[in-house]
Amino acid sequence: MTPDGSAYHHGDLRAALLAEAAAMIDEAGTSSVTMRAIGRRLGVSRSAAYRHFADKSALLVAVAAAGFDRLRDRLEAVGAGAPGAGIERLRQVGEEYVRFALENPGHYRLMYGKEAVTREDRPELREAANALFDELVRIVQTHQRSGTIERRDPHLQAYVAWGAVHGLASLLIEGQILTAVDADELIRQTTSTLLDGMRAGRRPT
Amino acid sequence: MTPDGSAYHHGDLRAALLAEAAAMIDEAGTSSVTMRAIGRRLGVSRSAAYRHFADKSALLVAVAAAGFDRLRDRLEAVGAGAPGAGIERLRQVGEEYVRFALENPGHYRLMYGKEAVTREDRPELREAANALFDELVRIVQTHQRSGTIERRDPHLQAYVAWGAVHGLASLLIEGQILTAVDADELIRQTTSTLLDGMRAGRRPT
DNA sequence: CGGTTATGTTGACATCGTCAACAGACTCGC
DNA sequence: GCGAGTCTGTTGACGATGTCAACATAACCG
Secondary structure, eight states: OOTTSSOSSSSSHHHHHHHHHHHHHHHHOGGGOOHHHHHHHHTSOTTGGGGTOSSHHHHHHHHHHHHHHHHHHHHHHHHOSSTTOOHHHHHHHHHHHHHHHHHSHHHHHHHTTSSTTSOTTOHHHHHHHHHHHHHHHHHHHHHHHTTSSOOSOHHHHHHHHHHHHHHHHHHHHTTOSOTTSOHHHHHHHHHHHHHHHHHOOOOOO | OOTTSSOSSSSSHHHHHHHHHHHHHHHHOGGGOOHHHHHHHHTSOTTGGGGTOSSHHHHHHHHHHHHHHHHHHHHHHHHOSSTTOOHHHHHHHHHHHHHHHHHSHHHHHHHTTSSTTSOTTOHHHHHHHHHHHHHHHHHHHHHHHTTSSOOSOHHHHHHHHHHHHHHHHHHHHTTOSOTTSOHHHHHHHHHHHHHHHHHOOOOOO
């Protein structure tokens, strides 16, 4: 990078590619992202991106991984704070998750295997997703200690919670929810049911 | 259709296209389905499909809609039976949902917007998905009457349950669950938490 | 300053979805 | 029974796409 910031040949093309791809995804969906179109928008040639990413899939994986990072940061910000966090804080984490998805539908969709992308052969994506999951586990453990929810296997409980908010977000994004339904009320109902279930003293059987 | 069953020029090409596309999806993913490849496998030319579907997207939509139909049939089969159905039957509906997704991962993925497909401008798909949802509402109402779960807005409750099982199925299919975790136990934990939450007498606030 | 590496461009190719033009096969009214 | 019209399927062609090889240029480092 050159001192003046607009460096090299183009500047920081790698970062520009990531930002532009993310912008295009939320503007017109993943299918609108082509190597040629992104080059056009950035004023570089069609195959410039190949100096920074092995192929198109690698670029999309990087965008998706960045999405997991951003989401984790947001959940961390909500989940932290006052240590003896009560049930309301836990609920807010769930609502924040769904909110992120609704604010970045194209991006969120990409994160969850919209392409042939979400695969074990993409370690970068797995790690970003696992980092998000680790944060969920941490939040669950915090609230187990403070007594907000039952003490069970925190991994299982985190997966259950993840599935619930992810499923709701997915249904909302894909337009599967009838328009007559109030989305906010549905989100609250989901978090309520989930938290009630996690507080129930029953054995998992 | 001709009397001998192998009719017209090819036979029932429309049905063959649907079946072949579904097979290819579960063999090698949606990206492996090309109009030319499907024609090759069926021994017809590349654009034969255009006599039966407006474009590739229409073909995929039809496949996805058929998936919703099959899934609804399976849930209906499990959800019916003894009328005074108890909590175990309700749990089995949830497990059957996840099982369907795990058995047909490519197909299931297609049903939930993998392409630019799951859109309001595809009424056929919306109707099939709504029919599935209607079945879920019916099952919820049955168990509300028999006292298995709390009486709340059955639509909201059906959405909550749908989101929970769909989210879990999605995480499992996309390989987001650590291999160390026992999938069956996770499925049971999810249905337990969900049902506990739906039984809780708390107000949705 | 000269060479090595990093970055970007152009040309080319196979593949894809799709349309227009064409051809064969079935159907139905006379 | 036969010809017109309609279904169904094929071939040729076009533009767009992902990607690679060959080339060009800018930065860096001794």
